[in-house]
Amino acid sequence: MSLMTTLSYALPHRLLSSMARALAYSDNPRVSQWLIDTVTTKFGVDLDEAANPDRRSYPTFNQFFTRALKPGARVADADPRSLVMPADGRISQLGRIESGRIFQAKGQSFTAAELLGGVEDAKPFNEGLFATVYLSPKDYHRVHMPWTGTLRETVHVPGRLFSVGPAAVNKVPGLFARNERLVCHFDTSFGPMVSVMVGALLVSGVETVWSGEEIPHYGDRITRKDYRGKGIVLERFAEMARFNYGSTVIVLLPPGVAEFAPHLDAEHPVQLGQALATLR
Numbered sequence: 001m002s003l004m005t006t007l008s009y010a011l012p013h014r015l016l017s018s019m020a021r022a023l024a025y026s027d028n029p030r031v032s033q034w035l036i037d038t039v040t041t042k043f044g045v046d047l048d049e050a051a052n053p054d055r056r057s058y059p060t061f062n063q064f065f066t067r068a069l070k071p072g073a074r075v076a077d078a079d080p081r082s083l084v085m086p087a088d089g090r091i092s093q094l095g096r097i098e099s100g101r102i103f104q105a106k107g108q109s110f111t112a113a114e115l116l117g118g119v120e121d122a123k124p125f126n127e128g129l130f131a132t133v134y135l136s137p138k139d140y141h142r143v144h145m146p147w148t149g150t151l152r153e154t155v156h157v158p159g160r161l162f163s164v165g166p167a168a169v170n171k172v173p174g175l176f177a178r179n180e181r182l183v184c185h186f187d188t189s190f191g192p193m194v195s196v197m198v199g200a201l202l203v204s205g206v207e208t209v210w211s212g213e214e215i216p217h218y219g220d221r222i223t224r225k226d227y228r229g230k231g232i233v234l235e236r237f238a239e240m241a242r243f244n245y246g247s248t249v250i251v252l253l254p255p256g257v258a259e260f261a262p263h264l265d266a267e268h269p270v271q272l273g274q275a276l277a278t279l280r
Contacts, residue, residue, distance in 0.1 A: 017161050021205060024062040024244055035061040043138035049073040062205075066141050066242045074140075076237040077275040083146040083258060084237050085274040086195060086249050088139040092169060093266050094131040097252070102130050105170045112252065114177035115196060117157040117222045121185070124192045127255040131264075131276060132176070134164060134248050142242045143249050146276055149186025149193055151232040156214060156223040157181050164200040164248045176250060182206050182214050184240070190279060194252040197241055205244040209234070214241075237273060253277065 026032055036055050039045060047053040051068040058064035076084050093103050100122060101109045112122035112130075135141060159180040162172050169175055180199040185192065197206045199215055206215040210232050211225075234240055258277040264270070 016201065017199075020245065024065065025060055027059050032059065032061050032064075036064045039065075039137055043136065045138045049140075062244050065244060066207075068142070069140055074271060074273040076273045079275065079278065081279045082261075082275040083253075083277045083279070084144070085133070085270045085272055085276045086146050086240070086251060087133050087135055087141075087143045087270075088272050089133045089135040089270060091264055091266055091268045091270060092132040092134045092166075092248065094260060094264060095129070097125055097128050097130050100126050102132075102176075102250075104132075104175060108170070108173055108175070110174035110177035114174065115181075115250065116183050116194065116252075117155045121155070121183070121194075124254050125194070125252045129253040129255075129258065129260065129277065131251045131260070132248060133250075133270065134166075134169075135243060137245070140272065141244070142239050143195065143197065144272055145186075145234045145236055145238050145240050146195070146251055147188050147190075147193060148236045149188045149234055151184065151210060151227045151230070151234065152187050152192075153185045153227060154208070154211075154214070154225045155183040155185070156225075157183060158220055158222070159199075161199055161201045164198060176248065180215060182208070182241070184208070186234075190257040191254045193254075194250075195240060196250040196252070197243065198248040198250060200245070200247040206241060206247075207244070208241040209239055251276070256280065 023031060040055060047055060049069050051070050095103055097112055100111050102112055103109050112125050113119045116122050160178050162168050162175055162179055176198050182197040184195045205213055207213050258279050260277045261275040
């Protein structure tokens with residue numbers, strides 16, 4: 001186990017994330033530009049596709065980090081039966097939810113019920129499909145809809161804030177079901193679909209397009225918000241939410257409705273809008 005992963009068990013996760021949030025939202029030019037320059041250089045951020053490519057013009061690091069893309073920088077897969085990739089990044093894992101369990105890494109897994117915060121929530125996805133997409137600090141940090149859906153419910157599940165980098169994913173048992181996360185349930189033309197926004201160490205927030213900031217309003221219990229009857233419909237490929245630092249989104253699909261794009265496997269780099277799966 002790496003030193004950072006070992007230390008993450010003892011680190012004050014929420015304190016560190018709160019400090020990171022304060023820095024990310026600071027409008028002090030010295031602070032914001034230092035952070036922007038550091039991340040741009042260290043991670044090789046490509047601003048050519050950004051709607052605003054001038055890194056000196058962003059008043060805060062958070063505005064830089066959640067930057068929009070130029071129109072046309074990403075397009076949805078041309079096949080109307082394709083569920084599209086929800087984000088830029090790389091595939092951490094994908095596959096079938098076998099006996100209610102989701103594969104994390106060699107020797108590591110967790111249950112869908114643990115991830116979603118409830119046994120009943122997980123039942124529609126037993127033997128279905130999951131795809132875990134990791135967003136690194138250099139990636140576009142807005143998450144989009146794989147398929148058109150009507151928002152039914154969100155579930156804020158409090159938890160730890162472990163790193164979601166490869167070293168931690170390989171070593172921390174049940175990591176994605178232990179980190180704080182926002183579970184977004186949608187009703188679609190093929191049945192239920194879930195997108196899970198998983199927080200991580202130094203992630204200073206998760207925001208949705210329908211209600212704004214959801215995390216870091218830390219809590220000590222699961223919080224559900226019922227959106228049935230509100231008429232919140234998000235189209236395929238539309239923006240759904242955003243991270244204020246690198247993290248992970250997990251998509252769950254019910255059994256028998258779709259097949260993954262054949263070229264996808266673990267560690268595969270992906271871009272928003274590419275084919276994730278095709279409806280049967």
